[in-house]
Amino acid sequence: MDSEINIVKKKIRKNMIRIALVYPSTYEASLSSLAVHMIYYLVNTYPEIYMERFIYTDKDVKSIETGSPLRDFDYIIGSIHYELDYIYFINILFRGGIEIFREKRKGKPLIFVGGPAPMSNPAPLSDVVDAILVGEIEVLIPRLIEILLDYHRDPNRILERMDEDGFLVIKDKKITKRIWTKDLNQAFYPFRQIQSTNKEPVYGRGLIVESARGCPFWCRFCLEGRLFKPYRIRLFSNLKKIIDKGLRLNKLNRIIFYSLYFLGNPNEKKILEYIIDEGLKASIPSIRTDLLDDENLDLIWGIGQRMITTAPENISLYGERMLCKCHKISDLATILKKAIKRGFDLKLYFILGIKGESMNSVRENILFIKTLAKYARSFGRKISITINPLIPKPKTVFQWIGMIDLEKARRIIKIVRNELGGLVETRPYYVNWAWVQASIALGDWEVSRLLVEWGLMGGGLGNWRRIVKEHGYSTKYVFNGWEYGKTLPWDYIVIGEYVEDVLEKEYIVMRKLLSFTSS
Numbered sequence: 001m002d003s004e005i006n007i008v009k010k011k012i013r014k015n016m017i018r019i020a021l022v023y024p025s026t027y028e029a030s031l032s033s034l035a036v037h038m039i040y041y042l043v044n045t046y047p048e049i050y051m052e053r054f055i056y057t058d059k060d061v062k063s064i065e066t067g068s069p070l071r072d073f074d075y076i077i078g079s080i081h082y083e084l085d086y087i088y089f090i091n092i093l094f095r096g097g098i099e100i101f102r103e104k105r106k107g108k109p110l111i112f113v114g115g116p117a118p119m120s121n122p123a124p125l126s127d128v129v130d131a132i133l134v135g136e137i138e139v140l141i142p143r144l145i146e147i148l149l150d151y152h153r154d155p156n157r158i159l160e161r162m163d164e165d166g167f168l169v170i171k172d173k174k175i176t177k178r179i180w181t182k183d184l185n186q187a188f189y190p191f192r193q194i195q196s197t198n199k200e201p202v203y204g205r206g207l208i209v210e211s212a213r214g215c216p217f218w219c220r221f222c223l224e225g226r227l228f229k230p231y232r233i234r235l236f237s238n239l240k241k242i243i244d245k246g247l248r249l250n251k252l253n254r255i256i257f258y259s260l261y262f263l264g265n266p267n268e269k270k271i272l273e274y275i276i277d278e279g280l281k282a283s284i285p286s287i288r289t290d291l292l293d294d295e296n297l298d299l300i301w302g303i304g305q306r307m308i309t310t311a312p313e314n315i316s317l318y319g320e321r322m323l324c325k326c327h328k329i330s331d332l333a334t335i336l337k338k339a340i341k342r343g344f345d346l347k348l349y350f351i352l353g354i355k356g357e358s359m360n361s362v363r364e365n366i367l368f369i370k371t372l373a374k375y376a377r378s379f380g381r382k383i384s385i386t387i388n389p390l391i392p393k394p395k396t397v398f399q400w401i402g403m404i405d406l407e408k409a410r411r412i413i414k415i416v417r418n419e420l421g422g423l424v425e426t427r428p429y430y431v432n433w434a435w436v437q438a439s440i441a442l443g444d445w446e447v448s449r450l451l452v453e454w455g456l457m458g459g460g461l462g463n464w465r466r467i468v469k470e471h472g473y474s475t476k477y478v479f480n481g482w483e484y485g486k487t488l489p490w491d492y493i494v495i496g497e498y499v500e501d502v503l504e505k506e507y508i509v510m511r512k513l514l515s516f517t518s519s
């Protein structure tokens with residue numbers, strides 16, 4: 001605690017409501033999570049509540065703020081971004097002395113979770129948690145707190161009162177709609193952010209600035225683009241205020257931007273100009289390749305960033321048709337070469353191994369990377385690539401299509417490594433973990449039991465295989481997709497903003513594409 005600044009300190013009074021914020025990943029990752037900063041400071045604006053943080057460590061499960069055990073808290077809120085973090089969440093609860101199974105726990109304490117993973121599929125934690133928070137923090141958390149304040153110590157009334165949009169109470173399983181923040185410029189923002197004096201956040205030290213939310217594109221595989229629809233931007237005045245005030249309060253001179261579609265609006269360009277004029281430094285997130293024009297490259301250079309992260313995904317015609325990234329494929333090489341010539345190193349993300357993808361399509365991508373890597377070498381620049389097979393996610397059309405078989409995925413990785421070894425730093429995603437991740441992401445209600453057992457065993461690939469086998473649980477849906485028309489656990493959550501309608505239409509197109517390739 002002494003090694004953090006901006007921590008919230010409160011005197012624990014007898015009637016104070018104590019809420020644990022559990023982030024089931026490392027401390028360094030928690031420092032880079034805007035959700036953690038946002039929930040923590042928002043909840044702690046209520047004088048009658050004290051929220052303290054818990055992260056995953058192998059040490060005793062104690063809060064960062066006061067060293068209190070987890071069982072001293074009245075409520076637990078989990079912020080979960082990634083499916084594989086479920087096991088750490090379960091592990092924290094177990095080691096913290098909390099009854100894991102909801103039915104046995106009987107609301108002592110009530111556990112709520114939010115974040116992209118549970119919001120896209122409520123099933124994996126359905127045996128554990130009481131409710132899923134379906135929506136965005138600024139609008140959901142105040143509603144939740146209001147309910148907790150009204151009915152504190154009466155778990156049944158709390159859950160009854162949560163019968164409204166934004167909450168999926170697991171025992172009731174009623175369809176709920178996501179709620180989202182209409183105007184980011186008017187919404188709460190954590191100007192203060194927790195700063196560690198001795199640990200480096202995963203994205204480095206700096207003020208986290210979310211410059212926009214959502215994305216206007218409809219890439220078929222992208223869950224995040226859908227969960228945060230519609231695309232919303234911050235005004236220049238709002239961005240400037242966050243930066244000026246945030247840097248001062250946090251004693252920083254570097255900004256870290258978060259946005260799914262960075263430089264997609266003029267305010268983001270303007271704020272980079274402001275940063276350059278002020279002599280500040282900044283880092284930007286992954287950027288769409290087609291946004292790397294001369295003007296943007298100059299701005300990125302000006303803020304001191306020398307590496308560009310971008311995701312061409314798959315440059316073959318088949319890849320483009322299936323993923324619908326809406327890139328003009330013929331322009332990609334020219335754009336990336338321009339970035340290399342300008343002096344940037346590149347970090348590229350590829351999805352190789354889409355259902356129905358031929359080896360010719362994979363080879364086309366390899367040739368593309370090879371040519372680019374040779375070009376980069378001639379300018380003394382470096383390219384690194386991350387490759388994974390398409391991992392199907394709920395609320396995307398791949399929930400009905402599935403992923404390629406693991407043998408083919410391994411073959412692709414092997415070919416890529418052989419062809420590109422020595423030329424490009426290649427980071428393939430471990431294929432078996434892609435299967436585990438997809439089994440959980442697309443899992444039905446039954447997967448929760450397996451997950452609990454797995455979490456208690458501390459995770460591990462071998463344990464997952466064993467548990468799946470022992471329970472006779474079939475993960476065929478990972479490869480075949482779910483049957484179209486069958487009710488799926490995430491049908492209880494309506495993302496809205498056309499996400500569900502688009503999904504149906506995409507399926508018709510995809511079936512045609514797949515029948516065409518297999519004929």
Ligand code: SF4
Pocket residue numbers: 215216217218219222224225226260261288325
């Ligand atoms: S552009 Fe990026 S963030 Fe937007 S939908 Fe496509 S993959 Fe997702």
